[in-house]
Amino acid sequence: MTIQESAPSSLVANVGNRQTPSPSQLTPQASSQGLLARTFAGSTAIVPGRAVLAIGVALAVSSAAWSVFLDVAVPIALAAGCCTLAAVVCTYAALLVILNFKADGVSSFVPSESKSMPSVAWQLVARFRISDASRLWCDIEPGSQASQETLAWTHAMMDAIKRGELPVSPQMGDAKFRERERANPSWRTEIERDDLAVWAKGHGRTPRFLHK
Secondary structure (H helix, E strand, O other): HHHHHHHHHHHHHHHHHHOOOOHHHHHHHHHHHHHHHHHHOOOOOOOOOOHHHHHHHHHHHHHHHHHHHHHHHHHHHHHHHHHHHHHHHHHHHHHHHHOOOOOOOOEOOOOOOOOOOHHHHHHHEEEHHHHHHHHHHHOOOOOOOHHHHHHHHHHHHHHHHHOOOOOHHHHHOOOHHHHHHHHHHOOOOOOHHHHHHHHHOOOOOOOHHOOO
């Protein structure tokens, strides 16, 4: 192997090493997160709830006693003790929520993307709004939350209408109204099933909801 061949090879190897973090680089962060989770919310918690409650009661009594020692009125001293206990309990509860980790270290309250499969009844519908067609194209029930993919297909269908590849439904109104709709389509623009099927086939697509 020549010098010219070995230099680029070593450069590629170095770049790959820089881009792929080793397990030793990831371990400290994961370990610290695991320690926090075990400390406050883990199954083998270092600070259990009873201990936190006991600490809160001790601080509340100490706060009330110290207030009385400083010649503070007894009702105010008791209120200060109650506030101290409430502050400890609320802080612990907040930590339980923040550090509510799953066993794999991923937060359990992170919402997952919900995907509602469309009803087979949509296969009997002859006309669609673009917003509904884009969701059905991605196997999502119309009315569900839009995804990045459905938004992309919405734009694709509107561009196809502007180019004349996808006709506006004749049921939308007279020729003048359809021409305005073609020039400026929106998510409410309606298209026919057969026209959409032809357009999909032209792009090598066969969405499930267009099957008869």
